[in-house]
Amino acid sequence: MILYRLRCAKGHEFDSWFKDGKTYERQEKRSLIGCPACGNAKITRAPMAPRIGKGGKSVEAPVEAPAQTAPTPAPDPQMAALAQAMPKEMRETLLKLREQVEKNLEPVGEKFAEEARKIHYGESDKRGIYGQTTDEEAEALAEEGIEFGRLPWIPRGN
Numbered sequence: 001m002i003l004y005r006l007r008c009a010k011g012h013e014f015d016s017w018f019k020d021g022k023t024y025e026r027q028e029k030r031s032l033i034g035c036p037a038c039g040n041a042k043i044t045r046a047p048m049a050p051r052i053g054k055g056g057k058s059v060e061a062p063v064e065a066p067a068q069t070a071p072t073p074a075p076d077p078q079m080a081a082l083a084q085a086m087p088k089e090m091r092e093t094l095l096k097l098r099e100q101v102e103k104n105l106e107p108v109g110e111k112f113a114e115e116a117r118k119i120h121y122g123e124s125d126k127r128g129i130y131g132q133t134t135d136e137e138a139e140a141l142a143e144e145g146i147e148f149g150r151l152p153w154i155p156r157g158n
């Protein structure tokens with residue numbers, strides 16, 4: 001007896017015993033082997049999975065962990081470098097955004113998270129504000145359902 005790992009045209013894999021290799025080939029040619037999952041008779045042999053132990057349980061190949069994405073810290077000193085590195089149009093768009101924000105919204109500086117919360121909970125007048133906040137604070141605000149947008153605050157000048 002021989003154990004083959006088979007795969008149907010739809011990609012289901014299953015194991016099947018045959019008397020020998022010739023028996024498999026004969027049955028395969030005459031479409032006598034059906035996929036247990038979908039009945040498809042277009043069967044091909046799949047590469048045997050490595051086996052271990054008496055139970056015949058297949059051993060999964062170790063899956064490589066995806067590469068860690070490096071965190072991208074963007075403190076202010078780096079922002080200048082970032083602004084230098086980005087395409088001119090992008091820099092101009094961000095500068096325009098910055099101008100609009102400064103023209104239409106009230107600056108609250110580092111108290112942004114605090115003020116945004118007060119407005120959200122009705123403790124402060126409803127108005128547009130802008131300021132700085134840390135990533136942790138921004139996440140907390142988002143979790144509380146407070147609406148805000150983020151943009152890279154790039155320096156003025158060239």
Ligand SMILES: [Zn+2]
Pocket residue numbers: 008009010011012035036037038039040
């Ligand atoms: Zn199938």
